[in-house]
Amino acid sequence: MAGRIGSLILKDTIQFARDKTILAVVFWLYTIEVLICGYGMTFEVRDLPVAVVDNDRSPLSRDLIDRFELSEAFEIVGYPADPETAEQWMRRGKAQYGLVVPVNFGRDWENGQSPQLQVLLDGTNSNAASLAKDYTAEIVNRFQRERATAEPGGEIVRPAVQIWYNRAQTLESFVVLSMILAAVLMVGTIHSAATITREKEVGTIDQLMVTPTRIWEMFLAKTVPTLAVGVLGFFPSLFIIWWFGVPIHGSLLLFLALTAVFLFSAIAIGVLIASITKTLQQALLLCFFGLFPIMFLSGTMTPIDSMPAAIQPWTQISPLRHYMEIAMGIFLKGVGFAELWPAALKMAIIGAVLYLIAAMRFRQNIKAG
Numbered sequence: 519m520a521g522r523i524g525s526l527i528l529k530d531t532i533q534f535a536r537d538k539t540i541l542a543v544v545f546w547l548y549t550i551e552v553l554i555c556g557y558g559m560t561f562e563v564r565d566l567p568v569a570v571v572d573n574d575r576s577p578l579s580r581d582l583i584d585r586f587e588l589s590e591a592f593e594i595v596g597y598p599a600d601p602e603t604a605e606q607w608m609r610r611g612k613a614q615y616g617l618v619v620p621v622n623f624g625r626d627w628e629n630g631q632s633p634q635l636q637v638l639l640d641g642t643n644s645n646a647a648s649l650a651k652d653y654t655a656e657i658v659n660r661f662q663r664e665r666a667t668a669e670p671g672g673e674i675v676r677p678a679v680q681i682w683y684n685r686a687q688t689l690e691s692f693v694v695l696s697m698i699l700a701a702v703l704m705v706g707t708i709h710s711a712a713t714i715t716r717e718k719e720v721g722t723i724d725q726l727m728v729t730p731t732r733i734w735e736m737f738l739a740k741t742v743p744t745l746a747v748g749v750l751g752f753f754p755s756l757f758i759i760w761w762f763g764v765p766i767h768g769s770l771l772l773f774l775a776l777t778a779v780f781l782f783s784a785i786a787i788g789v790l791i792a793s794i795t796k797t798l799q800q801a802l803l804l805c806f807f808g809l810f811p812i813m814f815l816s817g818t819m820t821p822i823d824s825m826p827a828a829i830q831p832w833t834q835i836s837p838l839r840h841y842m843e844i845a846m847g848i849f850l851k852g853v854g855f856a857e858l859w860p861a862a863l864k865m866a867i868i869g870a871v872l873y874l875i876a877a878m879r880f881r882q883n884i885k886a887g
Contacts (some may be wrong), residue, residue, distance in 0.1 A: 537855070543680065565592070566823055566825045568616070573618070574624055582658075585661055594649075603616065604618070709747070710740055710741070713744075715800070769848065780837055782869040783868045786876065840865050841865065
């Protein structure tokens with residue numbers, strides 16, 4: 519009996535050692551993925567895009583703005599003419615922070631009055647907003663101490679902080695939406711990869727390839743059911759959204775339509791994985807191998823602006839990043855298609871490119887077979 523068990527263990531060990539795909543996935547999970555997280559994952563706020571409205575344009579206001587510009591936490595992306603334009607920038611995602619310096623800021627300081635700063639924060643990511651508020655207080659306090667020493671008589675600067683889109687600064691909205699979007703991603707990717715790979719194992723795909731059926735027809739047949747399941751599966755999540763009090767400020771119908779676009783790209787990832795793998799075990803492992811970087815690059819774990827500069831451009835290839843932008847925009851900001859079409863277009867392009875690569879892979883497999 520012991521010999522039989524030993525033989526079975528040896529057989530499975532040899533089979534495992536011969537599977538280069540699984541070995542590569544294991545190596546990635548234990549090394550490269552850990553390295554990426556250690557290098558890029560942070561809960562600090564860095565380079566938060568700031569829109570500055572300087573209505574005073576005095577040496578004192580310039581000194582204060584320079585302190586924000588020199589801070590690692592903030593990056594000034596422009597100087598809109600008025601607070602309304604700054605709000606538009608925040609709605610479009612161009613800025614996540616607005617600093618409004620009032621008229622007579624410098625004169626009020628010199629006359630011993632208490633000038634008031636207006637601080638506008640995007641609360642869709644409550645953790646980033648809370649940290650940004652703390653960094654603001656730190657910069658303003660240091661400014662006051664140093665200015666009070668140089669110019670006795672100046673009064674306290676009072677930042678008037680306004681949190682937009684998530685005034686209570688609760689994590690529930692961000693976490694609930696992030697988990698639902700991740701579930702949509704997993705349904706689209708894993709279901710499509712598993713169904714195609716399972717048919718490859720039993721030989722159904724090979725039988726289809728010797729018929730007049732075209733590759734794009736097979737892709738369409740695999741895409742439509744998964745897309746329907748993914749969209750319809752969102753409806754039970756509405757109860758979770760209601761239960762946690764997540765607001766719906768925008769169009770739910772628009773969100774469902776753009777969810778279908780996202781599922782198109784998620785299913786394309788699964789189809790590409792199926793074109794690479796030979797067994798269901800390989801496909802499932804490769805799904806989990808691929809899904810983590812996609813989620814990491816989406817900004818659900820770490821704010822994109824806080825990631826190292828070398829990693830930030832790569833976030834554009836994650837369809838989940840653009841889906842997050844859509845969900846936060848519709849649910850928390852109430853924006854419409856006019857602001858969200860660039861994100862939808864990027865998801866569609868990612869899906870089309872992945873489908874094209876998968877089709878090329880399947881054609882290569884047919885010729886090799």
